[in-house]
Amino acid sequence: MTSFKTLDSADVKGKRVLIRVDLNVPMKDGMVSDDTRIRAILPTVKEISSKGGKAILLAHFGRPKGERVADMSLAPVVPVLQTLLGREVGFANDCIGNDAASAIARMSNGDVLLLENTRFHKGEEKNDPIFVSALAELGDIYVNDAFSAAHRAHASTEGLAHHLPSFAGRSMQAELEALGKALTAPRRPVIAVIGGAKVSTKIELLENLVTKVDALVIGGGMANTFLNAEGYSVGKSLCEHELADTARRIMSKAQDANCAIILPVDAVVAWRFEANAPSQAFAVDSIPADGMMLDIGPHSIERVRAAIDDAATLVWNGPLGAFEIPPFDRGTFAAAQHAAARTRDGHLLSVAGGGDTVAALNAAGVAGDFSYISTAGGAFLEWLEGKHLPGVEVLRRA
Numbered sequence: 001m002t003s004f005k006t007l008d009s010a011d012v013k014g015k016r017v018l019i020r021v022d023l024n025v026p027m028k029d030g031m032v033s034d035d036t037r038i039r040a041i042l043p044t045v046k047e048i049s050s051k052g053g054k055a056i057l058l059a060h061f062g063r064p065k066g067e068r069v070a071d072m073s074l075a076p077v078v079p080v081l082q083t084l085l086g087r088e089v090g091f092a093n094d095c096i097g098n099d100a101a102s103a104i105a106r107m108s109n110g111d112v113l114l115l116e117n118t119r120f121h122k123g124e125e126k127n128d129p130i131f132v133s134a135l136a137e138l139g140d141i142y143v144n145d146a147f148s149a150a151h152r153a154h155a156s157t158e159g160l161a162h163h164l165p166s167f168a169g170r171s172m173q174a175e176l177e178a179l180g181k182a183l184t185a186p187r188r189p190v191i192a193v194i195g196g197a198k199v200s201t202k203i204e205l206l207e208n209l210v211t212k213v214d215a216l217v218i219g220g221g222m223a224n225t226f227l228n229a230e231g232y233s234v235g236k237s238l239c240e241h242e243l244a245d246t247a248r249r250i251m252s253k254a255q256d257a258n259c260a261i262i263l264p265v266d267a268v269v270a271w272r273f274e275a276n277a278p279s280q281a282f283a284v285d286s287i288p289a290d291g292m293m294l295d296i297g298p299h300s301i302e303r304v305r306a307a308i309d310d311a312a313t314l315v316w317n318g319p320l321g322a323f324e325i326p327p328f329d330r331g332t333f334a335a336a337q338h339a340a341a342r343t344r345d346g347h348l349l350s351v352a353g354g355g356d357t358v359a360a361l362n363a364a365g366v367a368g369d370f371s372y373i374s375t376a377g378g379a380f381l382e383w384l385e386g387k388h389l390p391g392v393e394v395l396r397r398a
Contacts, residue, residue, distance in 0.1 A: 004176070004395040005167045007044070010141060012053030014109055018139035019044060019169060020156050020391075022146040023059035023077050023114075030071070032080045036375060037148075042084055044145045044169035045112060049087070052109040056139060058095060058118055058156045060149070066122030074117050081114065089114055095156075096121065096134040104138055118156045125154050132159035145169025147176070148376035150391030151383075161394040168395055176392065178372035179383055182315050182351040183212055191311035193304070193335065195220035195318030196356065199243050203250075205317070208386035210254035210261075215307050217262045219296055219320030219331065226251070226263055232284050235269070237293040262307055266297030268321070268328060275325040295321030296331035304335045308348070314339055316352035316370075317384060319360045333364040340369035353380035 021041040026034045041057075048055045062072040075091055082089045088111075092103035095115035103113055118124040123131025132155045136142075142164040144150070149157045150172075160166070168176065183190070190213040196202065199222045209216055218226055221238035228234050229247035254261050263284075269291035270279040281297040282288065296304070308314060320335060322328040342348035352361060353374030361367040374380040379389060 004392075006173050007047055007143070007167055007170065010143070010165075010167045012048050012051050012141060015053050015140040016056060016104060016107075016138060017048050017053040017141045017143055018056050018058055018135065018160060018164070019048065019143045020058045020146045020149070020160070021045075021169075022148045023057070023074060024061055024148075025077065027076065030076055032077060035080055035084065038077065038080055038084055040171045040375070041145055041169070044143065044171060045085065047170065048143070049085075049110045049112055053141075054104070054107045054109060055112045056104060056107075057112070057114045058135070059114070059146070060119040060124065060154075060156070061117045062119070064117065064119050066119065066125070068120045072117055072119075074114060078114055081112075085112060087112065092116060094120070096131070096138070100138055118154075123155055125152075127153055127155050127159045129159070131155050132163060135160055136163035139164055142166045143169045144391055144395060145171045146391070147172050147374075148379050150376075150389040151379040151387070153390035157391040158394050161391075161397075166395055172395075174372070175374060175376065178351050178374070181349055182313055182372075183384075187312040187349060189214040189311050190313040190315070191215045191217065191307055193217045193219070193314065193316045193318075193320070193339075195222060195320045195332070197221040197238060199225045199240055199247060202318075202381075203246060204385040204387075205381060206250050207253060209315075209384065210250060210259045211257045212386075213259055213315070215260040215262060215311070216254065217304055217307060217320075217335075219264065219300075219304075220318055222318070223264050223296070224293055226261075227284055230263075233287055233289065234293060235287045235289050235291045237267075237287070237291075262303060264293075264296045264300040265303060266299045267293035268295040268297055268330070270294050270328070273322070273325075276327065279327060294325075295328040301331055301334045304331075305338045308335070308339050308342060311348060314348055314350040315384070316350065317354045317357055317381070319356055323356075323360045323363065329360075329363065332360050336361055336364040336366050340364075340366035343371055344369055353377075353384075 090113040224239040229244040323332040
């Protein structure tokens with residue numbers, strides 16, 4: 001049972017539907033270089049259009065800081081959107097005022113219109129009531145389909161929901177349902193695999209997860225900080241020595257919450273940080289003083305596989321080693337492929353997110369096998385940290 005309204009209960013026919021989407025896509029030489037985020041909004045836009053709604057798209061691009069910046073215009077997105085939708089898409093040179101209003105007035109039922117970058121106005125990021133009202137005048141219904149922007153209380157992500165009947169789009173709905181199954185009301189046991197370079201960027205994440213999951217696998221450079229806190233020498237490995245007390249506090253909190261922390265028992269060590277550098281596996285109590293731990297070792301891989309075998313639900317954020325350069329991709333790939341196989345066989349619900357994570361799962365060839373992959377980045381991390389996301393909370397109230 002969802003606590004927010006979806007398109008199932010929205011009557012959009014003949015209505016002006018303001019749809020907040022994420023079109024903050026990578027560009028190269030003025031053209032879209034990755035259309036992943038555009039593809040994610042297609043189900044919502046197509047459904048509203050096919051039901052006779054006037055689909056009016058609101059989005060930001062880059063950080064123009066309230067100024068009109070030519071190379072941060074959303075205009076280059078239009079041809080890609082037209083190709084993927086298979087229909088004409090209009091474009092207005094502003095997201096409020098006469099340009100927007102007249103473009104909307106010319107729309108027929110089922111038409112699609114993209115409005116210019118909302119962040120060309122200072123009122124967007126300030127969630128300014130006057131700017132919110134100017135946006136609200138353009139629509140009859142508000143649909144938020146941009147989970148990736150839901151951690152921001154901006155005019156188009158939060159403010160509008162106070163003025164218009166509000167609904168979650170299909171992409172937002174899928175994200176919230178997947179995340180709910182992963183941590184809010186999961187099948188147990190729940191395991192989290194958390195990797196990446198630094199503990200300092202994930203302290204709140206770790207502190208929240210140890211109270212929610214049954215086992216926590218820590219890998220990547222983060223694991224070195226925890227091993228150092230336990231008294232192991234980590235050689236020249238990436239390590240935040242100053243966070244030893246923080247690591248010990250998190251381990252103590254995990255113990256109190258009955259959450260098992262799984263650290264590497266061995267590591268692949270190299271003496272140069274480059275692809276195919278000579279490397280060797282060492283137990284964590286015998287890491288060479290001049291070596292760098294760049295991946296989990298074979299015994300640690302088996303421990304991670306066993307932990308995944310014991311789980312019914314998996315949450316994954318961050319690689320277990322320097323996966324960008326072989327052979328230090330083995331640990332991440334082996335764990336990812338095992339999780340994918342368990343998911344395919346119906347034994348595991350697997351949810352992953354974060355930029356490096358998505359890249360690692362794509363590189364391992366298993367992204368399509370996970371139950372759900374979030375491309376939301378910051379919003380996904382804040383959700384894992386247990387924070388309330390303004391763009392989601394306002395939908396619940398609506």
